[in-house]
Amino acid sequence: MENVTSDILTGLGLTITLIGAWITARAVILKDADAVHIGVSRLAGETDEENLQMPMVQNLLASSRGARRGLLFIAGGTALQIVPIAVRLVSVAFP
Numbered sequence: 001m002e003n004v005t006s007d008i009l010t011g012l013g014l015t016i017t018l019i020g021a022w023i024t025a026r027a028v029i030l031k032d033a034d035a036v037h038i039g040v041s042r043l044a045g046e047t048d049e050e051n052l053q054m055p056m057v058q059n060l061l062a063s064s065r066g067a068r069r070g071l072l073f074i075a076g077g078t079a080l081q082i083v084p085i086a087v088r089l090v091s092v093a094f095p
Contacts, residue, residue, distance in 0.1 A: 004092055007088055007089055010081075010085055011082055011085045011086065014082050014085075015078075018074065018075055018079075021070075021071055021074040021075065021078075022075075025070065025071035028063055028064060028067040029067050030060055033048065035064070036048050036051045036057055038060060039054060039056035039060045
């Protein structure tokens, strides 16, 4: 397989990995209001500030923060792998 074709396929694969990681992380990344809505019983506190302190809500938010961090690492690693491929492809296209 030619180097350019290999680089294009590798870049495409890394892009698909990045998109898949984003879709997966999006499923577990929550806003405060979403965490309160999911994690609080209907007989909870009067305000969102009170409800944000509840253990289930805190657990959901901690999972969401972890998903964000994981996505950032995957995105960063993927970007670092794409850069040399992009540079090589540009240097071939515009010698």
